[in-house]
Amino acid sequence: MTRHPQPAIEARKDIDFGLDSDFPKYWNADDPFKTRIMDALQLSFPDGERYFISSVRAFRDRISDSQLQHDVKEFTQQEAQHGIAHTRFNQLLAAQGMPMEKILNELKDYIKRDQARYSDEFNLALTAAYEHFTALLAETFFSRKEVTADIHPKMCAMFAWHAIEEMEHRSVAFNVMKTVAKVGYIKRCIAMVIATRHTTSVMFNYADELLQADGFSWWQRRLMVLKNLNWMYGRRGILSSMLPKLLMYFKPGFHPENIPVIHNYGEWVRVYDETGNPHQACDALLAAAY
Template identity: 55%
Template sequence: MSTTAMNTIAMNTPPIVPRSDLDFGLDETIPRFWFDNNPFRTRLLDGLQLAFPDGERYFISSVRYFRERVKDPVLAQEIKDFTRQEGQHGMAHTTFNNVLKQQGMPVDEMLAVQKTILDGYTRRWSPDFNVALTAAFEHMTSLMAEAFFGRKMIMEGADPRMQALLAWHAIEEMEHKSVVFNVMKSVTSIGYFRRCAAMIIAVRKSNRLLFKNSDRMLKADGFSWPARKWMMLKNLNWMYGPKGVFSSYNTKIAAYFRPGFHPTDIPVMQSYPIWLAEYQRSESPHKACQALLAQAV
């Protein structure tokens, strides 16, 4: 490998730093529609984050299956750090899911549906393919930071506590973005075509669950079916327009289908060092998030 290639990998792969005991202030004082008083955007992100705790447990179990086969000590340590980060994510989002319960959201019912889906993955597919599916999901979540925090317009008006939670999660997803992919490449039989198939499944399943969760919560809020569809139409440009939050990373999702792709091909968000420096200085995810947003374009 050339010196240039090695330097690129070093810049695009920051150290994995598990951070614990973070206090985001996730309690009943968070407004019901915390995203700029916009019910649709609030419940869309609520639907996204609601899935994280069980999703993280699925990711961890998929990788742990292969832990004993990993002989590279660096990758073995990264698996441990990945597991610790994902465990912390699950605990933080569980705290907010309890807030959603207090708002009358059918959290337990939605989580039961998700657990059935994830258990189905484990039962239906081989351990190798479950790691491939996890690698695909991890690629998608590693793109969240720039999608949600690279531009001021995306998270503008959101409650600072939720901004801090999502920013911290997104930052750590960038840090461990290569771990599952490297496990897949080094100790499983997954090749190019099954890797691509896993990404297609991951995109389809995650989008379906996201909109299903958000629609169910909006229904619990008392919005009728026509009102919910009208909300979606009004927010299509925010989601999928030329500067939409989801359309902003389409090309990076597509990059996964390149035969020689590796997660280190995609650099971390340019302002990642801003979040990191402020967090190291203050040990406050809130101040680190505000520093990150101050650098957004």
Template identity: 50%
Template sequence: MSIAVKHQVDPVVRSNLNFKIDEIPKFWFANDPFKTRFFDALSLTFPEGERFFIESVRLFRDQIQDEDLQQKVKDFIRQEAQHGIAHDRMNQQMIAQGMPVEKFTQMLRERFQGVLKNQSAEYCIALTAASEHLTALMAECFFGERETMQEVHPYVRALLAWHSIEEMEHRDVAFDVMKDIAKVDKKTRKKALVIASTMMLIFNSYRTNEMLKVDGFSKLQRAKLFAKGLPWFLGRNGKLSKMKSQYLDWFKPEFHPSQHPIIAQYDIWIEKLAETGDPIQAGEAFWAYGR
């Protein structure tokens, strides 16, 4: 991979976007309990996760002299705050369905606060940059092929499209703080992605299982749902498995997030939002342009 190649767009802060989340059905992904709850479990992570990312970057904010990076950090913080607000609304829908959201949130809060308290600032920013690497792959993973999100309710599809767009826009911010300001060593950087990936899979699977239990599925039924649904994500041809090459780029010595191309329909979303002011219409245009 050539280190000269750069694909970058500046972060843009967008607020007060209405995704009509209170109108979505219970099983909004193809009426499939497993796929819905797996994504719901991911949504549960974002509010507390975004707060951790913000705090990790703030640990180094006063050391940044470069004005361009200072502005990007400011926009990164504002974008992440908006993501937290949007997914909090998604989580409110789960509370209305009887899901133990506060239990999950408290567990996440304690874990992230424990990392901030007990680990070095360098480790925290490395964990943030590694997590941002994962979320930056969302756009291509979920929207590169139209079929992937075809059976997702359009309001949730729009939320995920917007989140994916902004993750691409600020994908290099935490990385640049980690590399240029914190000067995190390569061993810590590699370790951070392994830990972030492992914890995300373990805890997401745990929350998915717990929510399916609340939905009334027996232990055997849940096992069957996992056996059928998990390969969609992580099987040989799973949606996440297809991102293996981009994922592993992180471990290359000269890797930088800007080496990954921006998704082809990025401008489609930008233009449709500017034209209509409606994130749902923008999300539909973004999704429809996939391969």
């Protein structure tokens, strides 16, 4: 399969997105379900990023290739910054009255079980699978204008920054897995099945818990799911549109660089490099979207 040029990995630090106590509760189309499904996804990022870092670092001393050593260093710095930004947002959710301590403790326990249950090689395979999933989410949200049209600009800017960097380091865990850990095809595929199941479970289960904390009844929450089926699984749904490229992972010769970065990636980088402003960079990214 064709390999596409991979952009350089650059860790951009201490970015202020302006997320403060005045940030609206339902920031995605003023819709409780659309907001909480994304809140549920992102709340797992801080502990997830730490898990990804530790999974890759377990093989750091065995990496002899200088470029891969450099990429692992930049990957680690990017993921650390993502964890910091999303921790701050989780603090906002806690201030809204969301049961964040309970949820985050559950996530920590789940990750600890995985780290203890699986070998270093399989934890790395899971990390590579999660990285593929999040890189595809980045493409889903920022290649088409319609997906982010009703998302609050401050949140959109944070997700855009995260998306850009996910695309930059999408190959790092995979390369360590293949060239250093020597994980085989079957183990790689099993890891993707587990990672996909866990990610969707986190999204739906914790979105439901957040909506319950908002005061919505069981029936109201079920109706929200039905109302948003097309948004999630329709022809251009945020989850269904990922499926073809998600399934590419199961091809024996697959590499993340078989999928090009989104066409408007360069606009975000150009404007951010010129201005240092993530909001202006996000505007440029979306202006160049389809």
